[in-house]
Amino acid sequence: MQTNRLDAHRLTHTYGEGASAAPALADVSLTIGADGPEAVAIMGPSGSGKSTLLHVLAGIIAPADGRVVWRGQDLATMRDGQRTRLRRSDFGFVFQSGQLLPELPAIENVALPLMLGGGSRVGAEAAAGALLNRLGLGGMLTRRPGELSGGQAQRVAIARALVGDPGIVFADEPTGALDRSTGQAVMALLIGATLGHGASLVVVTHDPEVAAACSRVIRLEDGRVVSDGPTERGADASSDAGAHVPVASMAHQAPPQAAAPQTGHPATQQWAAPAPTAMPQAAHPAPAQWAAQSPAHPAPYGAPAEQRVANPMAAWIEASR
Amino acid sequence: MTAVRLWARLLRATGPRATDVLSAIAFAFATAALLAVLGGVNAFRVRLETGAVDPDTGSFVLTLAFVAAALLLPAVWTLAQAAVRLAIARRDDRLAALRLAGATRGQVTAMAVLDAVAQALVGVVIGAMLALAVTPGIARIEFQGMPFTVAELLPPAWVWLAAAGAVVAIALVAALASLQRVHVTPLGVAQRVTAKRLSLWRIAGFGLAIAAYVVLVVLDLVPVEMTVSIVLISIVVLSYALIGPLVIQGIAWLVAKGARSPATLLAARRVVDDPRGAFNIVGAMAIAVMAGGFASLAPAMAVGDDPMSNDMATGAVLTIAIAGVLGAVLAGIAQSAKVLDQRREHQAMHRMGVDLPVMRAAIVRQVTLPLIVGVGGAAAVALLLILPTIVIWINSPASVITWALMAVGAVAVTLGAAACALPLVRRVATETAAA
Numbered sequence: 001m002q003t004n005r006l007d008a009h010r011l012t013h014t015y016g017e018g019a020s021a022a023p024a025l026a027d028v029s030l031t032i033g034a035d036g037p038e039a040v041a042i043m044g045p046s047g048s049g050k051s052t053l054l055h056v057l058a059g060i061i062a063p064a065d066g067r068v069v070w071r072g073q074d075l076a077t078m079r080d081g082q083r084t085r086l087r088r089s090d091f092g093f094v095f096q097s098g099q100l101l102p103e104l105p106a107i108e109n110v111a112l113p114l115m116l117g118g119g120s121r122v123g124a125e126a127a128a129g130a131l132l133n134r135l136g137l138g139g140m141l142t143r144r145p146g147e148l149s150g151g152q153a154q155r156v157a158i159a160r161a162l163v164g165d166p167g168i169v170f171a172d173e174p175t176g177a178l179d180r181s182t183g184q185a186v187m188a189l190l191i192g193a194t195l196g197h198g199a200s201l202v203v204v205t206h207d208p209e210v211a212a213a214c215s216r217v218i219r220l221e222d223g224r225v226v227s228d229g230p231t232e233r234g235a236d237a238s239s240d241a242g243a244h245v246p247v248a249s250m251a252h253q254a255p256p257q258a259a260a261p262q263t264g265h266p267a268t269q270q271w272a273a274p275a276p277t278a279m280p281q282a283a284h285p286a287p288a289q290w291a292a293q294s295p296a297h298p299a300p301y302g303a304p305a306e307q308r309v310a311n312p313m314a315a316w317i318e319a320s321r
Numbered sequence: 322m323t324a325v326r327l328w329a330r331l332l333r334a335t336g337p338r339a340t341d342v343l344s345a346i347a348f349a350f351a352t353a354a355l356l357a358v359l360g361g362v363n364a365f366r367v368r369l370e371t372g373a374v375d376p377d378t379g380s381f382v383l384t385l386a387f388v389a390a391a392l393l394l395p396a397v398w399t400l401a402q403a404a405v406r407l408a409i410a411r412r413d414d415r416l417a418a419l420r421l422a423g424a425t426r427g428q429v430t431a432m433a434v435l436d437a438v439a440q441a442l443v444g445v446v447i448g449a450m451l452a453l454a455v456t457p458g459i460a461r462i463e464f465q466g467m468p469f470t471v472a473e474l475l476p477p478a479w480v481w482l483a484a485a486g487a488v489v490a491i492a493l494v495a496a497l498a499s500l501q502r503v504h505v506t507p508l509g510v511a512q513r514v515t516a517k518r519l520s521l522w523r524i525a526g527f528g529l530a531i532a533a534y535v536v537l538v539v540l541d542l543v544p545v546e547m548t549v550s551i552v553l554i555s556i557v558v559l560s561y562a563l564i565g566p567l568v569i570q571g572i573a574w575l576v577a578k579g580a581r582s583p584a585t586l587l588a589a590r591r592v593v594d595d596p597r598g599a600f601n602i603v604g605a606m607a608i609a610v611m612a613g614g615f616a617s618l619a620p621a622m623a624v625g626d627d628p629m630s631n632d633m634a635t636g637a638v639l640t641i642a643i644a645g646v647l648g649a650v651l652a653g654i655a656q657s658a659k660v661l662d663q664r665r666e667h668q669a670m671h672r673m674g675v676d677l678p679v680m681r682a683a684i685v686r687q688v689t690l691p692l693i694v695g696v697g698g699a700a701a702v703a704l705l706l707i708l709p710t711i712v713i714w715i716n717s718p719a720s721v722i723t724w725a726l727m728a729v730g731a732v733a734v735t736l737g738a739a740a741c742a743l744p745l746v747r748r749v750a751t752e753t754a755a756a
Contacts, residue, residue: 058672060671060672081676084671084674084675084676084677085674085676086674087672087673087674088673088674088675089674091674093672093673095669095672099669099672099673100669101587101590101666101669101670102594102666103587103590103591103593103594104586104587104590108586108590112583112586112675113673113674115581115582115583115586116583116674116675116676116679120581121580121581121586160673
């Protein structure tokens, strides 16, 4: 089993040339997922290089200097087509808006990555349907993005990001276009579902509440990392579990109602609400165990209910349906 | 006045873009085609008025020329519309930014219209020169037993001015209609929510035209003059535009349901989403192919070496050729506009790991699907309607083969032109890299 570890070494990037050159990243080094899945927020003022860092880490743009190493492989040594396939197979993406294909119904939007990976249409749609059901969108499989609310569209985007069983999910202002309560619900779902799948989450945000929901915050200013450390929640979870990185501690912190704003119960609770149950093996959420429930392996969806409920994340998702 | 000044200021700042050039080219082809068709009509009129031809056959041929012109005019309209869409495609963000900066809806509309009209004017000038350049070539074609003269093919000045005015007017109307659809708000361009629904009245309209044709022409239950038959055939052919989008949407829906590859799924869903847009690209050619099918009957039905039937066959070939050229330019322009329109989708697909070949394949299939359904359907309808005379038709293989070859050639040229939009996919999809 490969470790979902992402290393960035001394990343530098500049837009423009000569006198008009604007540095976006300057000597940025960091590691994500060293000790298992984690939720990392990247914060900073506008123009600090947050989105550039996200794009570089995800292999969307190549840095001017430095290296990004994913599972031991340097992205710079890969051809463009290989990086494209890597993004499809290993990464998931959730952006502020406009990421879903407007002509495709929700189920086809979610099934698309699996079909692109060579999966059959039937299998891809079965997995997509199961995942959308789990995310509370069972009645909206055939709706097109334009027929969904902002929160519902973001949940479809989360499903699409996770359907390929990624090792890491990149999110760029995922709640930026949503109202506060819907944004909280979406963020809770994003963190919970991502960590529940054994993947790390890297989220670019301006919103301190979004950052507080993560286990670690990296702050950028003028393209440089000015701080990198656990959030209050991350520190709490870390001390509770006695582990270095508070992995998966967010997985069960969203109130069940928060995941289903369409039910008329908008989430008003803080994301810092105490976890309903202690997260076993918080530092290492047993990726294999979660992978068994990932949509890329539809068979385990039929696993006995008690097996799924034993997992707090599964219980939370189950409750959110 | 503020809008004009602002438009001029932005024009100086940004200069012409590739889309502006493509848009002007589309207007140029639309103008040239319109002038060439009007030139042909003028030539037959001059021959009739000067007594150069027999009055009976002369007036009949003039009717046929009007019919051919009527068949091609929708293509000119669609091409001009596509040119406008292309002109506005890259302006969306700028228009939205202007709205955010305080420009009124009227000012933004005025600027977009000025853009379209300016490009139309450039296109009209180039198109007029193009029409003049090809006139000596057209003059070599023989009709009514003699080749045209350049003088015959040059309509009076007022016709040229009217044609130019018509193209600019089309640009104006299409720009206004496009802006109404995209509804530029300060926050950008509104997304369309649901697929465009097509009225089932289209079936009734097409059925009515077919029924009239069968009763009056095929079964000959009510005796009518040849001119009425010709007009009726034209109505049947033009009414294909009613049913075409519906058929294309239905088949695309079936294709989407059974699609196994992502490219086919994407292409089929896009066609289902906008069947009228898909048909517009292939409509002119489909209509020309159908008209060509009817016209190819003429030599077969002629007794001996009948100049009239030869003229009809030549006219059909010319109509398909002009429709083919217009269709090819339209396919290239419309697909380019679509790629630019869908730039955010392409960027999102690129980020999530969709290979560029998949995106390109979707673009090609987006044209291939309506092309096969539209043109194939048109040929099938033509075959069905000339079924009573099929034996005569088969006995005249030359006209059949010419018809088939012209249709296949026009389809191939259209696909080739659509492929011109493919290099744009990489540019558009990877655009965010710099953002």
